[in-house]
Amino acid sequence: MDLPDTYRAMARIRRFEERLMALKESGEIPGSIHLCNGQEAIPVGACGVLREDDYVSATYRGHGWAIARGVGLAALFAEMMGRDSPISGGRAASPYLSDASRNFIGENSIVGAGVPIAAGAALTAKHRGHGAVSVVSIGDGAMNQGNVHEALNLAAVLDLPMVLVVENNVYSEMSRIEDMVRVHRLSERAAGYGIPGTVVDGNDVDAVTAAMAQAVGRAREGSGPSLVEAMTERLVGHYSGDAQQYRPAGEVAAAKEREPLARIRQAADAELTARLDTIEAEIAAEIDAAVTAARAIPFPDPATVTEHVHA
Amino acid sequence: MPESMRYIQAVNAALTWALDSRDDTVYFGEDVAIPNGPFGATKGLHKRFGAGRIFDTPISETGFLGMALGAAMTGMRPIAEIMYADFAFVAMDQIVNQIANIRYSSGGRWKAPLVIRMQQGYSPGACAQHSHSPEAYFAHTPGLRLALPATADDAYQMLRTAVTVDDPVIVAEARMLYPIAGEVRTDVPVEPMGGARVLREGPDVTVVAWSRMVPAALEAAETLAAEGIRAEVIDLRWLNPLDFETVGASVSKTGRLVVAHEANLTGGFGAEIAARVADECFEDLRSPVARVAAPDVPMPAAPVLQQAVVPEAVHVADTVRRTVHW
Numbered sequence A: 001m002d003l004p005d006t007y008r009a010m011a012r013i014r015r016f017e018e019r020l021m022a023l024k025e026s027g028e029i030p031g032s033i034h035l036c037n038g039q040e041a042i043p044v045g046a047c048g049v050l051r052e053d054d055y056v057s058a059t060y061r062g063h064g065w066a067i068a069r070g071v072g073l074a075a076l077f078a079e080m081m082g083r084d085s086p087i088s089g090g091r092a093a094s095p096y097l098s099d100a101s102r103n104f105i106g107e108n109s110i111v112g113a114g115v116p117i118a119a120g121a122a123l124t125a126k127h128r129g130h131g132a133v134s135v136v137s138i139g140d141g142a143m144n145q146g147n148v149h150e151a152l153n154l155a156a157v158l159d160l161p162m163v164l165v166v167e168n169n170v171y172s173e174m175s176r177i178e179d180m181v182r183v184h185r186l187s188e189r190a191a192g193y194g195i196p197g198t199v200v201d202g203n204d205v206d207a208v209t210a211a212m213a214q215a216v217g218r219a220r221e222g223s224g225p226s227l228v229e230a231m232t233e234r235l236v237g238h239y240s241g242d243a244q245q246y247r248p249a250g251e252v253a254a255a256k257e258r259e260p261l262a263r264i265r266q267a268a269d270a271e272l273t274a275r276l277d278t279i280e281a282e283i284a285a286e287i288d289a290a291v292t293a294a295r296a297i298p299f300p301d302p303a304t305v306t307e308h309v310h311a
Numbered sequence B: 001m002p003e004s005m006r007y008i009q010a011v012n013a014a015l016t017w018a019l020d021s022r023d024d025t026v027y028f029g030e031d032v033a034i035p036n037g038p039f040g041a042t043k044g045l046h047k048r049f050g051a052g053r054i055f056d057t058p059i060s061e062t063g064f065l066g067m068a069l070g071a072a073m074t075g076m077r078p079i080a081e082i083m084y085a086d087f088a089f090v091a092m093d094q095i096v097n098q099i100a101n102i103r104y105s106s107g108g109r110w111k112a113p114l115v116i117r118m119q120q121g122y123s124p125g126a127c128a129q130h131s132h133s134p135e136a137y138f139a140h141t142p143g144l145r146l147a148l149p150a151t152a153d154d155a156y157q158m159l160r161t162a163v164t165v166d167d168p169v170i171v172a173e174a175r176m177l178y179p180i181a182g183e184v185r186t187d188v189p190v191e192p193m194g195g196a197r198v199l200r201e202g203p204d205v206t207v208v209a210w211s212r213m214v215p216a217a218l219e220a221a222e223t224l225a226a227e228g229i230r231a232e233v234i235d236l237r238w239l240n241p242l243d244f245e246t247v248g249a250s251v252s253k254t255g256r257l258v259v260a261h262e263a264n265l266t267g268g269f270g271a272e273i274a275a276r277v278a279d280e281c282f283e284d285l286r287s288p289v290a291r292v293a294a295p296d297v298p299m300p301a302a303p304v305l306q307q308a309v310v311p312e313a314v315h316v317a318d319t320v321r322r323t324v325h326w
């Protein structure tokens, strides 16, 4: 992707999240939402190097991954509005949605639980032998979940084509990473599994793309899993109701200078700025249309509530 | 003097009391110390008691519940917090294979005086991984004590009891009841463990409930009273130890039983109550025992679907009517 395209992909996620928050505030979104404002370069950089037959898994903070994976915006809005969306039928909402048609194994609202599942998708990919890979994103805090440790070691000993992306936004809910781990870099832990680990600036979409190209390429050629730690910052609360009193004064303001979209804007000349403005206008129209389309999707029929429990 | 507080404030008051009364009580869990707790249950405790008594853990439920057990076995009285009851499933080995077994499997040579605090149940728009009512899993496990407070006063009294007994106790609170205020008796001695409570007397039918279904049962009883059906409402409070005596005595009087819980129907604790009543009150029964519960589906997130599965006062009232008019 060239620059205007990556900007477009990231802006689509940002404006989606912003509109979602507005819809939450106006009462159209029933449950909690966990936004990824500021972290968009990670899913965009990662999904940019993926093939259609690759698998993607994320967390409750996974709207950006869904969008970067090509899941429809209207479907996402509708799911989060509690409507009968074509992806999860209103069963999952914001933190647990998936899209089987996009190989988007989905979000997970149990911290760390997605990693062993992603290892399973990597097992399928390896078994089929077509070079598909399984990419899974978690947060920094999830690195302390036993599940993640077990899955990484499994992936390592089985040489599974899996890439673990750790989005290090330095917070687990309201707790700081320094209080949660004693390593300086989470990627140092990769050595403990005998797999490569790298750290990248997760607000730099090109850096993410390069790191992911390498890790995904390695997995594709059968050399096994890797870990990519992407340093980033949340521009918003942990979830929609988070007043963020635990964040030091000025932290969010400083983060707004470093976030992926601002960074591109800061370096843009007049011509590029004009192009980016056009892109923003197009995205705004895209989001408006998606909300309108989502609102046209009916709520699920309560009579269907017991469907899909079993085959 | 009783004080008026919200359920969640009563939890805070009980925890303050617990940390105050014994130096060997420590409290830990995710976001409980510096951030004051995800729901405010531990507000002010870190400031007051310091990092040696209350601390934040990494997101490692298996690890810190095992740590609670090891500390309890060696002389501490830990209280560990599981943010949502759903996350207890991550640590089920420590709860079921370790914490619950150790006293028995050591022939009473070890004990595990620890408390696991959690909160459970659905809330509007919450997904299947944040809505479980897992009490039946724990009630099924010998060795555990299980408390489900339904009022602010019980949130205070039962948590104090829990930290005092020498068994592992799970205190499963109801998130939906956190904002509800009530009179809390902060000046009474610690209550003994166990005991159901008859909240409303009536000769026609017994309604047994716990957790969020207690206010629902009371509301149903009020509606039914206007129709001339006089329901006796029992808050079961503790599923272990189970006060079946209170339930049995009531059913022997009314001859009818409705059990209400938010958890899924099959294998829910309502089935246990029904079986005990069938066993011990068979001759007194005048109509079949009925259960009010969520159907056997994972909790959907969309409110229109939740409304189709989550039991409320109207469902209790409907079931009582069918039972009485059987």
Ligand SMILES: Cc1ncc(C[n+]2csc(CCOP(=O)(O)OP(=O)(O)O)c2C)c(N)n1
Residues within 6 Å of the ligand: A059, A061, A109, A110, A111, A138, A139, A140, A141, A142, A143, A167, A169, A171, A172, A173, A238, B030, B059, B061, B083, B087, B090
């Ligand atoms: C097993 C489990 N424990 C606890 C939680 C509650 N919880 C949800 S998000 C979160 C913090 C996760 O932090 P991190 O992994 O850094 O991801 P981030 O939210 O920062 O993206 C916690 C503790 C959960 N959902 N699942």
Ligand SMILES: [Mg+2]
Residues within 6 Å of the ligand: A139, A140, A141, A167, A168, A169, A170, A171, A172, A173
């Ligand atoms: Mg984080």
